[in-house]
Amino acid sequence: MSYQTPRGTYDILPEEVRKWQDLEQKLRDIASRYDYEEIRTPYFEDTGVFARKGDSSDMVNKEMYSFGDNGSFTLRPEGTAGVIRSFDQHKLYGSMEMPARFYYVGPMFRHERPQKGRQRQFTQFGVENIGLKDPQLDAETIALGIDIVRSMGIRSIKVCINTLGDDASRKAYNEALRAYFAPHIDELCGDCHRRLEQNPLRILDCKVDHELDLVKNAPRLADYLNEESRTYFDGVLKALDAMGIEYEIDDRLVRGLDYYTHTVFEVISTRPESGAQATIFGGGRYDHLVEYFGGPEMSGMGFAIGLERLLALAGEDGYTFPEKQPLDAYIITLGEVGAAPLAIASRLRQAGMRAVANFTKRSLKSQFKSADRAHAKHIIIVGEEELKNNTVNVKNTGTGVQETVALEQLLSKLQGEE
RNA sequence: GCGGUCGUGGUGAAGUUGGUUAACACACUGGAUUGUGGCUCCAGCAUUUCGUGGGUUCGAGUCCCAUCGAUCGCCCCA
Numbered sequence: 001m002s003y004q005t006p007r008g009t010y011d012i013l014p015e016e017v018r019k020w021q022d023l024e025q026k027l028r029d030i031a032s033r034y035d036y037e038e039i040r041t042p043y044f045e046d047t048g049v050f051a052r053k054g055d056s057s058d059m060v061n062k063e064m065y066s067f068g069d070n071g072s073f074t075l076r077p078e079g080t081a082g083v084i085r086s087f088d089q090h091k092l093y094g095s096m097e098m099p100a101r102f103y104y105v106g107p108m109f110r111h112e113r114p115q116k117g118r119q120r121q122f123t124q125f126g127v128e129n130i131g132l133k134d135p136q137l138d139a140e141t142i143a144l145g146i147d148i149v150r151s152m153g154i155r156s157i158k159v160c161i162n163t164l165g166d167d168a169s170r171k172a173y174n175e176a177l178r179a180y181f182a183p184h185i186d187e188l189c190g191d192c193h194r195r196l197e198q199n200p201l202r203i204l205d206c207k208v209d210h211e212l213d214l215v216k217n218a219p220r221l222a223d224y225l226n227e228e229s230r231t232y233f234d235g236v237l238k239a240l241d242a243m244g245i246e247y248e249i250d251d252r253l254v255r256g257l258d259y260y261t262h263t264v265f266e267v268i269s270t271r272p273e274s275g276a277q278a279t280i281f282g283g284g285r286y287d288h289l290v291e292y293f294g295g296p297e298m299s300g301m302g303f304a305i306g307l308e309r310l311l312a313l314a315g316e317d318g319y320t321f322p323e324k325q326p327l328d329a330y331i332i333t334l335g336e337v338g339a340a341p342l343a344i345a346s347r348l349r350q351a352g353m354r355a356v357a358n359f360t361k362r363s364l365k366s367q368f369k370s371a372d373r374a375h376a377k378h379i380i381i382v383g384e385e386e387l388k389n390n391t392v393n394v395k396n397t398g399t400g401v402q403e404t405v406a407l408e409q410l411l412s413k414l415q416g417e418e
Numbered sequence: 419g420c421g422g423u424c425g426u427g428g429u430g431a432a433g434u435u436g437g438u439u440a441a442c443a444c445a446c447u448g449g450a451u452u453g454u455g456g457c458u459c460c461a462g463c464a465u466u467u468c469g470u471g472g473g474u475u476c477g478a479g480u481c482c483c484a485u486c487g488a489u490c491g492c493c494c495c496a
Contacts (some may be wrong), residue, residue: 004469007487058494062419078496112494113419114487124496255495279496306496334453366447368455383453395454402454 008112008120019311019321026151027105027125034144036101036127041082043107047074049081052292055258056198063110075109078257079126080289080302087130088295098131098298105307117277117309126283128302130290135235138263138285141301143243145267145281152310153319154269157280159245161236161265162253164201165221165229166287170261173224174200184214201254220251229262236263259292260284263301269313280313281305328353329414330376332367335384344380344392344410351411371397378414 005011012020028038044067051060051074065075076082083102087093092100105125112118127144129137142159149157164170177200185193188203195202204218225233240247247265255264264284283303290298314321329348331341341357348355356374358367371379381393392410395402396417405413 004487063494108496110495114489115491116489118495122496126496276491276493277495281496304496309496332454363448363452364454365449365451366455370455372456379455381454385453393454397455 006120008114010119018324019314020307022321023152023307023311023314024105027103027148030144030147030151031103031127033147034101034127034140036103036129036144039083039086039102039104040106041079041086041104042076043109044073044075045082045085047072049085049293050074050077052081052259056195056202057257059110059257063112065109065111077108077110079104079106079108079124079304080128080257080259080286080300083126083128083302084130084289084295084300085293088290088293091295093131093290093295093298096131099129099137100131101127101129103127115277116275117306117312119308123307124304125307126302126304128300130300131298133285133287133299133301135232135263136239138236138301139239139243139245141283141303142240142265142267143245145283145303145305146245148305149267149280149310152314153317154280154310154313155317156270157267158270159240159247159265159267160250160253161240161247161263162250163221163225163229163233163236163262164254164260164264164284165225166232166261169221169225169229170201173219173221176219176224177201177203180219181214187214199258205252205254222251232262255282255284259286259289261287261299265303269309271313271316273316274309274313277306277309279306280309324375325354326375326377327356328376329355329378329380330371330374331355331357331380331382332364332371333358333361333382334364337382337384337387340387341382344382344407347411348414351415353414378417380410 031038047064047066050064055061059077064077067073067075083104087100087102103126106123107121108124109121111120114120125148127141129141142161146157146159165173178196181188181192181196181200181203185196188196192203201221204215237247237249250266253264253266254260255266262285264282266282267280268278269280270278281303283301285299285301287299289300290296329345331345333341341359345355345357356376358370360367368379377397379395379397381395383393386392386404390407391404392407393402394405394410394413403413
Protein backbone atom coordinates (compact mmCIF):
# COMPACT_ATOMS: atom_id res chain seq x y z
CA MET A 1 0.00 0.00 0.00
CA SER A 2 1.34 3.38 -0.84
CA TYR A 3 -0.51 6.63 -0.64
CA GLN A 4 0.24 10.19 -1.52
CA THR A 5 -1.36 13.50 -0.73
CA PRO A 6 -4.62 14.04 -2.63
CA ARG A 7 -4.46 16.23 -5.67
CA GLY A 8 -4.05 19.87 -4.80
CA THR A 9 -2.91 19.20 -1.24
CA TYR A 10 0.60 19.02 0.13
CA ASP A 11 2.58 18.22 3.24
CA ILE A 12 4.50 20.92 5.01
CA LEU A 13 7.71 19.28 6.14
CA PRO A 14 9.70 20.52 9.14
CA GLU A 15 12.01 22.74 7.14
CA GLU A 16 9.02 24.46 5.52
CA VAL A 17 7.13 24.63 8.78
CA ARG A 18 9.82 26.92 10.15
CA LYS A 19 8.97 29.38 7.39
CA TRP A 20 5.27 29.13 8.16
CA GLN A 21 5.87 29.76 11.83
CA ASP A 22 7.97 32.79 11.00
CA LEU A 23 5.22 34.11 8.75
CA GLU A 24 2.45 33.41 11.24
CA GLN A 25 4.37 35.24 13.92
CA LYS A 26 4.61 38.31 11.69
CA LEU A 27 0.91 38.12 10.82
CA ARG A 28 -0.09 38.09 14.46
CA ASP A 29 2.32 40.88 15.36
CA ILE A 30 1.12 43.16 12.60
CA ALA A 31 -2.57 42.42 13.17
CA SER A 32 -2.05 43.19 16.82
CA ARG A 33 -0.53 46.59 16.00
CA TYR A 34 -3.87 47.48 14.41
CA ASP A 35 -5.71 46.01 17.39
CA TYR A 36 -7.22 43.10 15.49
CA GLU A 37 -8.00 39.97 17.49
CA GLU A 38 -8.07 36.41 16.23
CA ILE A 39 -11.32 34.61 15.63
CA ARG A 40 -11.55 30.89 14.87
CA THR A 41 -14.55 29.54 13.05
CA PRO A 42 -15.21 25.97 11.84
CA TYR A 43 -13.57 24.58 8.74
CA PHE A 44 -17.01 23.66 7.49
CA GLU A 45 -20.35 25.42 7.71
CA ASP A 46 -23.89 24.96 6.52
CA THR A 47 -23.72 25.23 2.76
CA GLY A 48 -26.01 28.24 2.80
CA VAL A 49 -23.40 30.30 4.61
CA PHE A 50 -21.36 30.34 1.41
CA ALA A 51 -23.95 29.70 -1.28
CA ARG A 52 -25.82 32.94 -0.99
CA LYS A 53 -28.65 33.49 -3.38
CA GLY A 54 -27.71 35.28 -6.55
CA ASP A 55 -23.99 34.80 -6.18
CA SER A 56 -22.45 34.41 -9.61
CA SER A 57 -18.90 33.48 -8.64
CA ASP A 58 -17.29 30.22 -9.74
CA MET A 59 -16.04 29.76 -6.22
CA VAL A 60 -19.57 29.44 -4.92
CA ASN A 61 -21.17 27.85 -7.96
CA LYS A 62 -18.78 25.09 -8.95
CA GLU A 63 -15.78 24.86 -6.67
CA MET A 64 -17.24 23.96 -3.31
CA TYR A 65 -16.56 20.76 -1.42
CA SER A 66 -19.99 19.87 -0.12
CA PHE A 67 -20.91 16.76 1.81
CA GLY A 68 -23.41 15.34 4.27
CA ASP A 69 -27.12 14.89 3.64
CA ASN A 70 -27.87 16.56 0.32
CA GLY A 71 -24.55 18.39 0.51
CA SER A 72 -25.80 20.33 3.45
CA PHE A 73 -22.31 21.14 4.71
CA THR A 74 -19.44 22.73 2.83
CA LEU A 75 -15.74 23.03 3.51
CA ARG A 76 -15.13 26.75 3.71
CA PRO A 77 -13.89 28.23 0.43
CA GLU A 78 -13.25 31.62 2.01
CA GLY A 79 -13.11 33.22 5.42
CA THR A 80 -15.39 36.23 5.42
CA ALA A 81 -18.75 34.45 5.42
CA GLY A 82 -17.92 32.39 8.50
CA VAL A 83 -16.68 35.41 10.43
CA ILE A 84 -19.81 37.42 9.71
CA ARG A 85 -22.01 34.44 10.50
CA SER A 86 -20.23 34.13 13.84
CA PHE A 87 -20.46 37.86 14.52
CA ASP A 88 -24.23 37.67 14.06
CA GLN A 89 -24.74 34.34 15.81
CA HIS A 90 -23.10 35.61 18.99
CA LYS A 91 -24.66 39.05 18.61
CA LEU A 92 -21.24 40.62 18.98
CA TYR A 93 -22.69 43.85 17.64
CA GLY A 94 -24.22 44.19 21.07
CA SER A 95 -21.09 43.75 23.14
CA MET A 96 -18.11 44.90 21.10
CA GLU A 97 -16.66 48.30 20.44
CA MET A 98 -17.20 49.32 16.81
CA PRO A 99 -15.55 48.73 14.55
CA ALA A 100 -15.07 45.15 15.69
CA ARG A 101 -11.77 43.93 14.33
CA PHE A 102 -11.06 40.28 13.62
CA TYR A 103 -8.36 38.30 11.89
CA TYR A 104 -8.21 34.64 10.98
CA VAL A 105 -5.61 32.22 9.63
CA GLY A 106 -6.29 28.78 8.31
CA PRO A 107 -7.03 26.42 5.46
CA MET A 108 -9.61 27.07 2.76
CA PHE A 109 -10.86 24.53 0.26
CA ARG A 110 -11.78 24.91 -3.39
CA HIS A 111 -12.22 22.23 -5.99
CA GLU A 112 -10.05 23.69 -8.73
CA ARG A 113 -7.43 22.37 -11.07
CA PRO A 114 -4.15 22.83 -9.21
CA GLN A 115 -1.51 25.10 -10.60
CA LYS A 116 1.37 27.17 -9.35
CA GLY A 117 -0.03 29.26 -6.53
CA ARG A 118 -3.37 27.48 -6.64
CA GLN A 119 -4.11 24.47 -4.43
CA ARG A 120 -7.28 22.74 -3.38
CA GLN A 121 -6.40 23.17 0.25
CA PHE A 122 -4.64 26.45 0.74
CA THR A 123 -4.12 28.90 3.55
CA GLN A 124 -5.46 32.36 3.98
CA PHE A 125 -4.88 35.07 6.49
CA GLY A 126 -7.68 37.60 6.47
CA VAL A 127 -9.05 40.51 8.45
CA GLU A 128 -12.57 41.83 8.80
CA ASN A 129 -13.68 44.98 10.54
CA ILE A 130 -17.34 45.52 11.10
CA GLY A 131 -19.54 48.40 12.12
CA LEU A 132 -17.78 51.49 10.85
CA LYS A 133 -18.12 52.79 7.35
CA ASP A 134 -15.41 55.32 6.81
CA PRO A 135 -13.03 55.91 3.92
CA GLN A 136 -10.10 56.13 6.28
CA LEU A 137 -10.86 52.69 7.63
CA ASP A 138 -10.86 51.29 4.08
CA ALA A 139 -7.45 52.79 3.48
CA GLU A 140 -6.15 51.57 6.81
CA THR A 141 -7.26 48.04 6.01
CA ILE A 142 -5.33 48.11 2.77
CA ALA A 143 -2.31 49.46 4.62
CA LEU A 144 -2.44 46.52 7.01
CA GLY A 145 -2.16 44.10 4.11
CA ILE A 146 0.69 46.02 2.58
CA ASP A 147 2.52 45.99 5.92
CA ILE A 148 2.33 42.21 5.89
CA VAL A 149 3.57 41.89 2.33
CA ARG A 150 6.44 44.26 3.03
CA SER A 151 7.39 42.46 6.21
CA MET A 152 8.21 39.43 4.06
CA GLY A 153 10.58 41.49 1.98
CA ILE A 154 8.25 41.74 -1.00
CA ARG A 155 8.64 45.03 -2.83
CA SER A 156 7.45 44.36 -6.38
CA ILE A 157 3.76 44.95 -5.90
CA LYS A 158 0.99 47.02 -7.38
CA VAL A 159 -2.14 48.16 -5.59
CA CYS A 160 -5.22 48.16 -7.83
CA ILE A 161 -8.32 49.82 -6.51
CA ASN A 162 -11.82 50.57 -7.69
CA THR A 163 -15.24 51.40 -6.37
CA LEU A 164 -18.47 49.63 -7.13
CA GLY A 165 -20.50 52.41 -5.60
CA ASP A 166 -23.53 52.05 -3.41
CA ASP A 167 -26.68 50.11 -4.23
CA ALA A 168 -28.33 52.91 -6.19
CA SER A 169 -25.24 53.54 -8.29
CA ARG A 170 -24.67 49.90 -8.88
CA LYS A 171 -28.23 49.21 -9.79
CA ALA A 172 -28.28 52.04 -12.31
CA TYR A 173 -25.01 50.84 -13.77
CA ASN A 174 -26.10 47.22 -14.01
CA GLU A 175 -29.17 48.27 -15.93
CA ALA A 176 -27.08 50.36 -18.26
CA LEU A 177 -24.75 47.44 -18.88
CA ARG A 178 -27.59 45.04 -19.58
CA ALA A 179 -29.11 47.47 -21.99
CA TYR A 180 -25.77 47.97 -23.66
CA PHE A 181 -24.77 44.30 -24.01
CA ALA A 182 -28.13 42.68 -24.66
CA PRO A 183 -28.27 43.51 -28.39
CA HIS A 184 -24.73 42.14 -28.83
CA ILE A 185 -25.02 38.96 -26.80
CA ASP A 186 -23.83 36.80 -29.70
CA GLU A 187 -20.46 38.50 -29.63
CA LEU A 188 -19.81 37.46 -26.02
CA CYS A 189 -18.44 34.20 -24.65
CA GLY A 190 -20.58 31.58 -22.95
CA ASP A 191 -19.65 32.62 -19.45
CA CYS A 192 -20.63 36.16 -20.23
CA HIS A 193 -24.10 35.06 -21.30
CA ARG A 194 -24.62 33.90 -17.77
CA ARG A 195 -22.99 37.03 -16.36
CA LEU A 196 -25.33 39.25 -18.31
CA GLU A 197 -28.17 37.87 -16.22
CA GLN A 198 -26.50 37.43 -12.85
CA ASN A 199 -23.86 40.10 -12.62
CA PRO A 200 -23.09 42.10 -15.77
CA LEU A 201 -20.27 43.83 -13.93
CA ARG A 202 -18.21 40.75 -14.35
CA ILE A 203 -18.30 40.91 -18.12
CA LEU A 204 -15.90 43.79 -17.79
CA ASP A 205 -13.08 41.72 -16.41
CA CYS A 206 -13.77 38.67 -18.56
CA LYS A 207 -10.44 37.36 -19.81
CA VAL A 208 -11.98 36.06 -23.02
CA ASP A 209 -13.83 39.13 -24.10
CA HIS A 210 -11.88 41.98 -22.61
CA GLU A 211 -10.12 42.80 -25.89
CA LEU A 212 -13.38 43.32 -27.72
CA ASP A 213 -14.16 46.88 -28.65
CA LEU A 214 -17.64 46.12 -27.46
CA VAL A 215 -16.32 45.62 -23.95
CA LYS A 216 -13.77 48.40 -24.12
CA ASN A 217 -16.44 50.89 -25.11
CA ALA A 218 -18.94 49.73 -22.54
CA PRO A 219 -20.47 52.31 -20.22
CA ARG A 220 -18.23 53.13 -17.30
CA LEU A 221 -19.24 52.84 -13.72
CA ALA A 222 -17.64 56.18 -12.95
CA ASP A 223 -20.35 57.81 -15.01
CA TYR A 224 -23.08 56.22 -12.93
CA LEU A 225 -21.72 56.89 -9.47
CA ASN A 226 -23.90 59.14 -7.43
CA GLU A 227 -22.47 61.98 -5.42
CA GLU A 228 -22.24 60.04 -2.19
CA SER A 229 -20.37 57.10 -3.76
CA ARG A 230 -17.97 59.39 -5.53
CA THR A 231 -17.21 61.32 -2.37
CA TYR A 232 -16.62 58.12 -0.46
CA PHE A 233 -14.16 56.81 -3.00
CA ASP A 234 -12.31 60.13 -3.12
CA GLY A 235 -12.01 59.89 0.63
CA VAL A 236 -10.38 56.49 0.35
CA LEU A 237 -7.89 57.71 -2.22
CA LYS A 238 -7.03 60.75 -0.13
CA ALA A 239 -6.43 58.57 2.89
CA LEU A 240 -4.11 56.33 0.87
CA ASP A 241 -2.26 59.42 -0.34
CA ALA A 242 -1.87 60.56 3.24
CA MET A 243 -0.09 57.30 4.07
CA GLY A 244 2.08 57.49 0.98
CA ILE A 245 0.57 54.37 -0.56
CA GLU A 246 0.69 54.31 -4.33
CA TYR A 247 -2.21 52.81 -6.22
CA GLU A 248 -3.69 52.46 -9.63
CA ILE A 249 -7.39 52.97 -10.27
CA ASP A 250 -8.66 50.06 -12.33
CA ASP A 251 -12.27 50.54 -13.30
CA ARG A 252 -12.46 46.97 -14.57
CA LEU A 253 -11.71 45.56 -11.15
CA VAL A 254 -14.89 44.00 -9.78
CA ARG A 255 -13.66 41.04 -7.66
CA GLY A 256 -14.90 37.51 -7.43
CA LEU A 257 -17.48 37.65 -4.70
CA ASP A 258 -20.72 39.39 -5.40
CA TYR A 259 -21.19 40.86 -1.93
CA TYR A 260 -18.85 43.79 -2.42
CA THR A 261 -20.01 47.41 -2.45
CA HIS A 262 -17.96 50.60 -2.68
CA THR A 263 -14.25 49.95 -2.30
CA VAL A 264 -12.67 46.88 -3.88
CA PHE A 265 -8.95 46.29 -4.27
CA GLU A 266 -6.33 43.78 -5.24
CA VAL A 267 -2.64 43.76 -4.58
CA ILE A 268 -0.70 41.88 -7.21
CA SER A 269 2.88 40.83 -7.65
CA THR A 270 4.63 42.47 -10.57
CA ARG A 271 7.26 39.75 -10.75
CA PRO A 272 6.81 37.69 -13.91
CA GLU A 273 7.64 34.44 -12.10
CA SER A 274 4.47 34.65 -10.13
CA GLY A 275 2.72 33.51 -13.29
CA ALA A 276 -1.00 33.51 -13.80
CA GLN A 277 -1.70 33.62 -10.07
CA ALA A 278 -0.32 37.05 -9.32
CA THR A 279 -2.88 38.25 -6.80
CA ILE A 280 -1.37 38.30 -3.32
CA PHE A 281 -4.34 39.70 -1.50
CA GLY A 282 -7.65 41.22 -2.31
CA GLY A 283 -10.82 42.36 -0.65
CA GLY A 284 -13.24 45.17 -0.25
CA ARG A 285 -16.21 46.63 1.55
CA TYR A 286 -19.50 44.84 1.98
CA ASP A 287 -22.60 46.70 3.07
CA HIS A 288 -25.12 43.89 3.38
CA LEU A 289 -23.44 40.75 4.66
CA VAL A 290 -24.06 41.45 8.33
CA GLU A 291 -27.72 41.96 7.60
CA TYR A 292 -27.82 38.86 5.44
CA PHE A 293 -26.82 36.67 8.38
CA GLY A 294 -29.47 38.17 10.60
CA GLY A 295 -27.63 41.07 12.16
CA PRO A 296 -28.32 44.80 12.03
CA GLU A 297 -27.52 47.01 9.07
CA MET A 298 -23.76 47.22 9.39
CA SER A 299 -21.04 47.60 6.86
CA GLY A 300 -17.85 45.59 6.92
CA MET A 301 -14.49 45.70 5.24
CA GLY A 302 -11.80 43.08 4.85
CA PHE A 303 -9.31 41.24 2.73
CA ALA A 304 -7.66 37.84 2.46
CA ILE A 305 -4.04 37.01 1.73
CA GLY A 306 -2.96 33.76 0.10
CA LEU A 307 -0.14 32.59 2.32
CA GLU A 308 1.30 30.05 -0.09
CA ARG A 309 1.71 32.83 -2.63
CA LEU A 310 3.16 35.12 -0.02
CA LEU A 311 5.76 32.56 1.01
CA ALA A 312 6.70 31.79 -2.58
CA LEU A 313 7.27 35.46 -3.29
CA ALA A 314 9.22 35.95 -0.08
CA GLY A 315 11.65 33.30 -1.29
CA GLU A 316 11.88 34.76 -4.78
CA ASP A 317 12.52 38.21 -3.46
CA GLY A 318 15.41 36.93 -1.39
CA TYR A 319 13.83 37.10 2.04
CA THR A 320 15.84 35.02 4.49
CA PHE A 321 13.92 32.94 6.98
CA PRO A 322 15.31 32.32 10.46
CA GLU A 323 17.70 29.41 10.83
CA LYS A 324 16.94 26.40 12.90
CA GLN A 325 17.95 26.95 16.52
CA PRO A 326 21.26 25.28 17.37
CA LEU A 327 21.47 22.69 20.12
CA ASP A 328 23.14 23.70 23.33
CA ALA A 329 24.61 20.26 23.74
CA TYR A 330 24.95 17.05 21.80
CA ILE A 331 26.00 14.09 23.91
CA ILE A 332 28.07 11.32 22.39
CA THR A 333 29.34 8.16 24.01
CA LEU A 334 32.38 5.92 24.14
CA GLY A 335 32.28 2.47 25.57
CA GLU A 336 29.84 1.14 28.15
CA VAL A 337 28.22 4.13 29.78
CA GLY A 338 24.74 2.84 30.46
CA ALA A 339 22.06 5.46 30.81
CA ALA A 340 24.43 8.27 31.78
CA PRO A 341 23.88 10.24 28.51
CA LEU A 342 20.13 10.11 29.01
CA ALA A 343 20.49 11.32 32.60
CA ILE A 344 22.75 14.19 31.56
CA ALA A 345 20.44 15.26 28.73
CA SER A 346 17.51 15.16 31.09
CA ARG A 347 19.25 17.44 33.59
CA LEU A 348 20.20 19.95 30.90
CA ARG A 349 16.63 20.09 29.65
CA GLN A 350 15.32 20.68 33.15
CA ALA A 351 17.58 23.71 33.15
CA GLY A 352 15.98 24.92 29.93
CA MET A 353 18.68 23.88 27.48
CA ARG A 354 18.24 22.10 24.17
CA ALA A 355 20.08 18.82 24.43
CA VAL A 356 20.16 15.57 22.48
CA ALA A 357 21.82 12.35 23.55
CA ASN A 358 23.10 9.85 21.07
CA PHE A 359 21.99 6.40 22.16
CA THR A 360 23.79 4.44 19.46
CA LYS A 361 27.20 2.83 19.70
CA ARG A 362 28.39 4.13 16.40
CA SER A 363 31.94 5.20 15.78
CA LEU A 364 33.12 8.42 17.33
CA LYS A 365 33.51 9.80 13.87
CA SER A 366 29.92 9.34 12.90
CA GLN A 367 28.69 10.62 16.25
CA PHE A 368 30.74 13.76 15.73
CA LYS A 369 29.20 14.13 12.31
CA SER A 370 25.75 14.01 13.82
CA ALA A 371 26.76 16.65 16.33
CA ASP A 372 27.98 18.84 13.48
CA ARG A 373 24.75 18.51 11.61
CA ALA A 374 22.81 19.52 14.69
CA HIS A 375 25.01 22.63 14.92
CA ALA A 376 25.54 21.89 18.57
CA LYS A 377 27.29 24.56 20.58
CA HIS A 378 28.83 21.94 22.84
CA ILE A 379 29.70 18.32 22.35
CA ILE A 380 29.70 16.33 25.55
CA ILE A 381 31.71 13.15 25.34
CA VAL A 382 30.70 10.59 27.90
CA GLY A 383 33.53 8.05 28.09
CA GLU A 384 33.74 4.84 30.05
CA GLU A 385 36.99 5.87 31.79
CA GLU A 386 35.93 9.41 32.69
CA LEU A 387 32.60 8.25 33.98
CA LYS A 388 34.37 6.21 36.67
CA ASN A 389 35.69 9.54 38.01
CA ASN A 390 32.32 11.28 37.55
CA THR A 391 33.64 13.49 34.79
CA VAL A 392 32.89 14.08 31.13
CA ASN A 393 34.73 15.85 28.32
CA VAL A 394 33.12 19.01 27.02
CA LYS A 395 34.15 20.42 23.68
CA ASN A 396 33.13 23.93 22.72
CA THR A 397 32.50 23.71 18.99
CA GLY A 398 32.98 27.43 18.58
CA THR A 399 36.46 27.60 20.06
CA GLY A 400 37.49 23.98 19.59
CA VAL A 401 38.61 23.87 23.20
CA GLN A 402 37.98 20.62 25.06
CA GLU A 403 38.00 20.28 28.83
CA THR A 404 37.37 17.62 31.40
CA VAL A 405 34.51 18.68 33.66
CA ALA A 406 33.12 17.14 36.81
CA LEU A 407 29.54 16.01 36.36
CA GLU A 408 28.20 18.27 39.08
CA GLN A 409 29.82 21.27 37.43
CA LEU A 410 28.62 20.51 33.91
CA LEU A 411 25.54 22.67 34.04
CA SER A 412 27.30 25.74 35.36
CA LYS A 413 30.10 25.20 32.86
CA LEU A 414 27.65 25.22 29.92
CA GLN A 415 25.69 28.14 31.26
CA GLY A 416 28.91 30.06 31.83
CA GLU A 417 29.74 29.77 28.14
CA GLU A 418 26.36 30.97 26.92
C1' G B 419 -13.80 22.08 -16.62
C1' C B 420 -10.28 22.76 -21.46
C1' G B 421 -5.23 22.57 -23.89
C1' G B 422 0.43 21.74 -23.81
C1' U B 423 4.77 19.44 -21.37
C1' C B 424 6.55 15.87 -18.04
C1' G B 425 6.96 11.37 -14.30
C1' U B 426 14.15 6.89 -13.93
C1' G B 427 17.50 5.62 -6.65
C1' G B 428 17.18 9.69 -0.64
C1' U B 429 18.36 14.13 -4.30
C1' G B 430 19.92 16.27 -9.24
C1' A B 431 19.83 13.67 -13.33
C1' A B 432 22.24 10.47 -18.13
C1' G B 433 19.86 6.81 -20.90
C1' U B 434 21.52 7.10 -28.80
C1' U B 435 16.80 4.62 -34.72
C1' G B 436 13.32 -0.41 -28.72
C1' G B 437 18.56 -5.13 -28.12
C1' U B 438 22.75 -8.74 -22.70
C1' U B 439 25.24 -5.81 -17.22
C1' A B 440 20.26 1.30 -15.70
C1' A B 441 26.04 6.39 -16.47
C1' C B 442 27.82 10.51 -13.56
C1' A B 443 27.39 13.70 -9.29
C1' C B 444 25.56 14.86 -4.45
C1' A B 445 23.63 12.75 -0.06
C1' C B 446 23.80 8.58 3.09
C1' U B 447 26.40 4.12 5.61
C1' G B 448 31.00 1.81 6.79
C1' G B 449 36.36 1.69 6.63
C1' A B 450 41.53 3.85 6.30
C1' U B 451 42.12 6.45 11.88
C1' U B 452 39.77 -0.40 17.24
C1' G B 453 38.93 7.22 22.29
C1' U B 454 37.62 12.85 18.84
C1' G B 455 34.16 15.63 13.64
C1' G B 456 34.11 19.35 9.40
C1' C B 457 39.77 17.61 4.35
C1' U B 458 41.45 13.24 1.50
C1' C B 459 41.15 8.17 -0.19
C1' C B 460 38.50 3.33 -0.50
C1' A B 461 34.02 0.44 -0.37
C1' G B 462 28.67 -0.10 -0.21
C1' C B 463 24.17 2.09 -1.95
C1' A B 464 17.72 1.25 -8.09
C1' U B 465 19.18 -6.39 -8.53
C1' U B 466 11.70 -9.51 -11.10
C1' U B 467 13.58 -2.16 -11.36
C1' C B 468 12.42 3.00 -14.57
C1' G B 469 4.65 6.74 -11.22
C1' U B 470 0.65 2.70 -11.69
C1' G B 471 -2.10 -0.84 -14.87
C1' G B 472 -2.74 -2.94 -19.53
C1' G B 473 -1.04 -3.65 -24.77
C1' U B 474 2.40 -4.13 -29.26
C1' U B 475 7.15 -7.02 -29.90
C1' C B 476 11.57 -12.57 -30.07
C1' G B 477 12.85 -8.31 -26.86
C1' A B 478 10.48 -1.72 -23.98
C1' G B 479 12.93 2.98 -19.25
C1' U B 480 12.68 3.70 -24.54
C1' C B 481 6.37 2.58 -28.97
C1' C B 482 0.58 2.59 -28.01
C1' C B 483 -3.73 3.07 -24.57
C1' A B 484 -5.66 4.00 -19.82
C1' U B 485 -4.99 5.87 -14.98
C1' C B 486 -2.74 8.72 -11.00
C1' G B 487 0.32 12.83 -10.09
C1' A B 488 3.43 17.23 -11.19
C1' U B 489 3.93 21.53 -14.08
C1' C B 490 2.58 25.63 -17.58
C1' G B 491 -1.34 28.32 -20.13
C1' C B 492 -6.90 29.17 -20.28
C1' C B 493 -10.91 29.75 -16.83
C1' C B 494 -11.15 31.26 -11.81
C1' C B 495 -9.10 33.33 -7.65
C1' A B 496 -5.79 33.95 -2.48
